[in-house]
Amino acid sequence: MLEDPLFSVVIPSYRSASMVGEAVRSALAQDARSLEVIVVDDGSPTEDAQAAEAAGEGDPCLRIIVQHNMGVSAARNTGIRTARGRFIAFLDADDVLLPGALSAHLAAFEEHPELALSFGRVRFWDPAFGEKGRQSARCFSLSLPRILGDNQVCTASNMVVRTEDARQINGFDEALRRAEDQDFLARLYLGGYRTRGLDRLTLNYRTVSGGLSSDLDLFAADWRKAVEKARLLAPGDVALAEPEIEARFARYAVRRRLRLGTSGARDLSLLAGHLVKAPGLLLKEPRRCFSTFIGAAAAPLFRHPHLTRVLSR
Structure with a gap:
């Protein structure tokens, strides 16, 4: 494994044994080869760790951490704490990084040294229909309404952040199961950290009707907590x-x-x-x-x- 990888790709996984392998392969296939891929098996009852290990085929860049189930925010925070890269790319176990994604993000950070977080455009993707899904709109700069209102970054899988900045804001709120990415972005934004969007497709974001955000009543409750946290700040x-x-x-x-x-x-x-x-x-x-x-x-x-x-x- 490289001594000082440039990127740490953090993949939280729970009940995703059938999908996490594809996420791992998409990360290991990036042309920005100075990386480590950290899969955090969050106490999954399915064989997520084994599936990730099989997908890695012995690649020394792959690290697997198994912990008791504590939720997606806690799993990402484990990745943040253990990351050795200068940048962290979050990737959910059911999503896929597109070729060249990390290189595109790196170019943004090199062009804008003050940047704390970069995000791209996502394809809302149903594997049953191939790569024909609609794409998120272009968004180059964030505002509080764009973050808290409808989250134009779309998903944590679309965020690449400087490791030191993710740690500075104490990572994700482990009390939130939903809207945790909006809370993370709002705290970063209100802390004066710079963000920037890329006009480039970087992610296939799997859409499933049974996902966490499909239960709007539960989602709205956590979303309201994120808004109130921002109000206190x-x-x-x-x-x-x-x-x-x-x-x-x-x-x-x-x-x-x-x-x-x-x-x-x-x-x-x-x-x-x-x-x-x-x-x-x-x-x-x-x-x-x-x-x-x-x-x-x-x-x-x-x-x-x-x-x-x-x-x-």
């Missing part, structure tokens, strides 16, 4: 941004329910009420707002696939 900033934060989250929730086929009649009035309080969002992102509004209005008339096509435009 910067009450004035959160108060100023709150109408747009709430409108963005309402839009996100409606879009999730539409894709899951669970949208109800109250979604239309919910979305309209929040957009009235944050009319600036209509000016910033008219297409996304209106497509969601149309989807909510049409929900009683069309089947789920039709709504998905509307929202993917």
